[in-house]
Amino acid sequence: MSTPAVPADIPVFDGDPFSMEALADPIGFDGRVRELGPVVYIPKYDYYAVTQWDEIQKSLRDWRKISSDDRPFYEPNPYRPKVLVLEDPPSHTKNKAAAMAVLSGENLVKFEQYFAVEAERIVSDILANGPAEIDAFHDLSARYVLKVFPDMLGLPEEGRELLLKFGDGVFNVFGPDTEFQRMKLAGAAPAQDWVERNSYRDAQTEGTVGWQLYELADAGKLPEEDARQVLKSIFAAGFDTTTASIASMIRALADHPDEWAKLKANPDLVDNAWEESIRYYPASRFGGRYAKHEVQIGENTLPEGAKMLMMWLGSGRDHRKYDNPDTYLVDRDLTGGHLSFGFGIHTCAGNLVARLEARTLLKELVKQVDTIELTGEPRQAMNYQAFGHEYVPVRLTPKAA
Template sequence: MTTESLPAVDIPTLSDDPFGTAILTDPYDFHERLREAGPVVYLTRYQVYAMGRYEEVHASLINWETFVSSRGAGLSDFKKEKPWRTPSLLLESDPPDHTVVRSVMGGVISPRTVRQLRTDFTRHAEEFIDSLLDRRFVDAVTDIAEVYPLRVFPDAVGLPRDGRENLLPYGALAFNAFGPQNDLLDAALSSAAPVQEWIWNSCQREALDDNGFGAQVWAAADRGEITTAQAPLLVRSLLSAGVDTTVYGIANTMHSLATNPPQWAALHRNPGLAKFAFDEALRFESPVQTFFRTASKTSMVSGTEIPEDSKVLLFLGSANRDWRKWGTNAAEFDIQRQGGGHVAFGMGVHQCVGQPIARLEAEAIFGALAKKVVRIELTGEPRAKLNNTLKGWESIPIELVPL
């Protein structure tokens, strides 16, 4: 560690690599050290400020004026470096520009939209689980989490059927790109060109059917609420944020339930707890572990000065296990916990606009499982999936024991 890598003020420092294999695989010991080191910590490896406690993470997420997203939600600072793609109009912009597009997307994914989709999503989930019970021995990731969302969500968007296999690689690329230029990002970029081409082509008006979210976005352009240049970028936002986070969230919930049999038993007794089980899993094993912000001005956070232009790494997954917020059992999975307020979907103006759809998908799949499956038993060792931003699983072999 050199003096050049230290901040100008005396704050706790950690030399760990939060994007290294060990922490990406199992971040929780590091999270505890981060939280206990102080409300603001300096990570010398990347020369960034970091927050891991709930209070500071939550406050920074809602303070978009000070901790801006428009300079990139990753390590890269768009004021100093060229973005790898055209920035997201939702995730990588701030008001007032963000307000306009957020309003449009709020109209596309509205409570009325969710109500209209509920019947079809529930029916698909029940038919899907019936087909899995014929096999019993399945993988919770590759047979459930990566399959059900890709059956219902692309149809809701109105995507073309050919090429949907590109959705997961694109999401992996988008979320890896929020981290440093490491092996994970290099691997994602190595085969990115055809994936990105399909994604972009699929966001165009002519590629989308007339009844999905994508067509509604383009209709907003026709009404003059957004420009025709913004329309495909907003459809793209649906594809990068509406697939991977849901896939990871469902897989993480499956893992949490499979490794906590009493919690599964409680859900089986009361399938109405499905939405609460998903919410608790989002808190307990958050799919999105980190996002960056950039300090637009020098500010004080819990007595620590953060200089203007500093990159700030917010550990959402750590905040969601902070005992100061969740009590001494914060590291336990409890589907009857009052879990409202977690930051797994972000918070404030940048809170995930697609979360009602993710919640609907999860409620449908876990409700169907709870009604039809007595036990979920691990049949092999789960394998972690590494991503610079996301926490999840490559494989979770299980047996579904039916009624």
């Protein structure tokens, strides 16, 4: 089938959003593309980037036209099976209901209590001997996330760190086939085996999230294989994202001591501070879609078959939506929301869990920590689709007893 002509009024960007230069600074890079127009054509890979907040949000209201059934760079593979984020209703509706059933309600109440106990324990342990110099990614964020959520999922202690490797593979699938991608996917291969093993029915412990998904299958709510794939989606999306966002939040707070002081003076700002952190540093750079029919996005008409990326990361810094978007403010008015968890029927299934995890840890930091100072240069991870920090060296000084 021949590729439909690119509409004349859509700006064309000749650069490469997947170059090492772009991955080293996606906020700057995607910001420059965003300013070319709300929809920008990328000829190198033949897709349209939907770049500005309003147009992303409006276009995601209509999944019938803007479908998740296909997208740039997609071939079904073990990292990205055709489930949830890669499907439309009716199968999406059934699978999303199952995911939401196990990631909300009673389970959240159970999670909340456990997260609080572990957050208190981990922060107290870090500060046990006074000021502590740590890497906030490994020693705080990953330590916490890889403890609390796998416990709730009933995963074995051994091999948990592979969940981050698996996420790294998953979030490098949507991009061009390069040496970089091959290296990332090879690095994730052992994690793929571990995830497969732990996704089957016989690996689940009674009462855990995986167990409950298989119970839903037994009750006829979804096929057994879909229950397994939904569980794998939770493994795929539930760790890298939260770990990276918490590390990014610590970096933002270390970079802005006045904002940290504001938060300590008013702990009621914890929830807002977390939302601001993921507006400022979203964990997901984009989501893929395709035009099932000709679609209107703002002033632009895209042809049927057009493949698109919805650029969440750039939307968080869109000055049409936010005043001074490059400023981090724990008390920013965010009543208009953000798109860091996506929007529409594919809004993040784990957003309640991610929010609970991060807020619980931040509350504990506010309770126990006096100052957060950078002790070196933080390092942002290189990844096609995920965004976040993989190294955040800080000194945490405890509050005086």
